[in-house]
Amino acid sequence: MSSVLYDNPGPAAKRRNLIWSIVFFILLALGLWWVWRVMDDNEQLEWAKWRPFLAGSEAWTTYLLPGLVNTLKAAALAMVIALPLGALFGIGRLSDHLWVRIPAGAVVEFFRAIPVLILMLFANVFYDKFTDISSETRPLYAVVTGLVLYNASVLAEVVRAGILSLPKGQTEAAKAIGLRKGQTMRTILLPQAVTAMLPAIVSQLVVIVKDTALGGVMIGFAELLNSRKTAAAFYASVIPSFVAVAVVFIVLNFALTSLASWLEKRLRQAKKSTGAVVGVDAVGELATPGAQEHPDFPKGDQPPDKPV
Amino acid sequence: MNLRKVSAAAATVLALSLTATACGSDDKDSGSGDGDGNGKKITIGIKFDQPGLGLKTPDGYTGFDVDVATYVAKELGYDEKDITWKETPSADREEALKRGDVDLIAATYSITDERKEKVDFAGPYLLAHQDLLIRADDNIAKGADINGKKLCSVAGSTSAQNVKKSIAPDAQLQERSTYSECLDAVANGTFDALTTDDSILAGYAAQKQYEGKFKLAGLNLSNENYGIGVKKGDTEMLDKVNKALEKMVADKAWEKAVTDNFGPANYKNEPAPKIGDIVK
């Protein structure tokens, strides 16, 4: 293994690396040993506390799986509602008309600048005071509302970036064959942009899944992290229940992250398309209020038009 | 596998999940029945994480509150299988009754003047006292002794307010969302005590995972009269529930529920209170 930062190790470097490895290994082992010791002292290592989660399904079917279903339900609903809304505002921001562009931009900037928790808390009390939604489904509505408002504004930027990432030649060619603006958007730009956006959309889904947990703690939404509480009370297992919940989240999100990276790789190598893509790394930038420029797509960096 | 297939698959998954959610949310209104049973349903609010009172287990729901509610529901004409149990967190109880999300609430629900403005109470069906749960090898003689000690309770609960206002204003109070979140930290000394009603504490002390670790300090810090919450103004329901509670005491079912649920916890309960007799 070599890198630009260091040469292929010679004998001295090999020895030094070995020493570093050993030192780091000892530090890691000490840390793990401490964790083990403390958990042992607090009886968190007892098989009785791990058994419900590791062997047997009752802990999962009684507590955690219903929570996971709610987590997925909220995330799916939020994504499905936020996408068309985001597309609307994203295209609105690209409009030629000032009276469309400015309000669309203001809405996007506003909701990107606010923590999603503030939106959830507001929605929760709003539904309580002004609607007849029952207290059982109200947390779901509030969580989805908060997630939609925030993520629609992020997705609006993703859509805008997706459209901007397409080579200029696409629009020019559409104009040349006499398509109107709406037609160009609908039949030429959007279909290609959607493909280009896929990695960013999947990547944003991870953010949504993670944010559902906020609703569990702060407004009593019965999602995965919240269901941990009842399970921990019944089995008296704090650490095992945390580990179980964290593992589910990590596996789920890791799968989504991997899917996003795979899609991005496919798109970048694709021969048939323009090669335009809104990458996973761009999402952090697109979620930031006030960020107008997308460093991922400076003009000179656009993929060249390919002969059809 | 090409991209178009992936997109199509993703769209299918999304569509499926939508249908699933649509189906999932259909059955929510069936619970709030208001009639006389006969196959109808009744929704009762309880706690899900209080052993001895209301606990969700893989085999269903157990506890004194659950038994009382089941008995009352039976008297109202509902079979056990017609009962829908719903978790009603402390802060959400009045609102849940007002909206009709639940028909009754039996969730360690103390009768207070403030709450009586918003809901009606049947009962009381149990008299409990605020107490401290401490480590088995520890001792706390009186309420004021917890000044300067580390205490855990639930945010917004009457127990927490009592501590802050009168019992021990100088105690360090950590507020959690449920009592069960305090237990392990009391066990290992991070906190010195958990405070709430002795009936709840006894259940935790007796939970088999914590056997021999905790005891109750045995201080009567307050009187908590547990009532069954009924929607404000529904006097017909109120009367029926009160009659059911009286009958439960008369035919010894109350005694049995106490022995079944508090017996293992060694909880020395007060005798069955008379209906309408609130101990201040």
Add this chain to the structure above:
Amino acid sequence: MFDFLEGYDLLGAFWVTVQLTVFSGIGALVWGTILAAMRVSPVPLMRGFGAAYVNLVRNTPLTVIIVFTSLGLADIFSVTLGAGGDFETQNFRLAVLGLAAYTAAFVCEAVRSGINTVPVGQAEAARAIGLSFTQVLTNIVLPQAFRSVIGPLANVLIALTKNTTVAAAIGVGEAALLMKEMIETEAQLLLIAVIFALGFMLLTLPTGLVLGWFSKRLAVKR
């Protein structure tokens, strides 16, 4: 019109938000840079640890991490961070720890992408004059990398500012917790929400503008 604000320490709550942001921001910068150094280091074990840390933490909800600092770290592992039984201080410090641990994963990835923007020739020249890995990294590569990652780091900082609201989950008295209390007791729901929304915009928008300006000024012209 604003009578209802009386009795609430609005500025105090936002000050806690700012403190959370600053302290955990510093912590995340330091720990994230160390993680990035590990990820590009010649020691395989360190590379593996850095990669595992980033992948695990990035895919865990921040809420899980913050709640764990209180119910797990403090309760089970007795990590009280020298707060000595003062729960207000303890919860604040635990929140800073959780936020820093979470944000460090994102700082690490930003710094690592910054390291990749430094031209190969820089590192090669440094190695040619006999500098060691640590010297190459600290004297040559990182100073250039940081200038190019100010933009991405600003995004991380703004996300962190918004993420501090999660500290409300363990009872830290920052802006979101105060808002929750206020909208549940006061009648002016919309007005209160707008006030808090504006508060957060005041915190996030200028950060983006100032750091955006810096990132342009300091960008290495190539």
